Amino acid sequence: MTVGDGREYFVSTPAPAAKRYICPGCGASLAVGQTQVTAWEADSLLGGEAALEFRRHWHLACWRSFAAG
Numbered sequence: 180m181t182v183g184d185g186r187e188y189f190v191s192t193p194a195p196a197a198k199r200y201i202c203p204g205c206g207a208s209l210a211v212g213q214t215q216v217t218a219w220e221a222d223s224l225l226g227g228e229a230a231l232e233f234r235r236h237w238h239l240a241c242w243r244s245f246a247a248g
């Protein structure tokens with residue numbers, strides 16, 4: 180999907196977080212079990228597999244806000 184910053188991202192379906200992550204949207208941590216989405220750039224200069232290495236874990240609400248621009 181293309182999001183607010185004009186880039187194309189792959190986005191997982193929402194699922195409970197398996198461990199603690201820092202949400203890039205708000206900078207706060209995700210709690211274990213909290214609903215998250217995983218997103219990574221589809222069009223990375225590094226290539227798809229490298230981009231997958233750098234996938235980020237977002238609060239669902241933070242992702243929606245980011246995706247809406």
Ligand SMILES: [Zn+2]
Nearest residue numbers: 202205238241
């Ligand atoms: Zn967040």
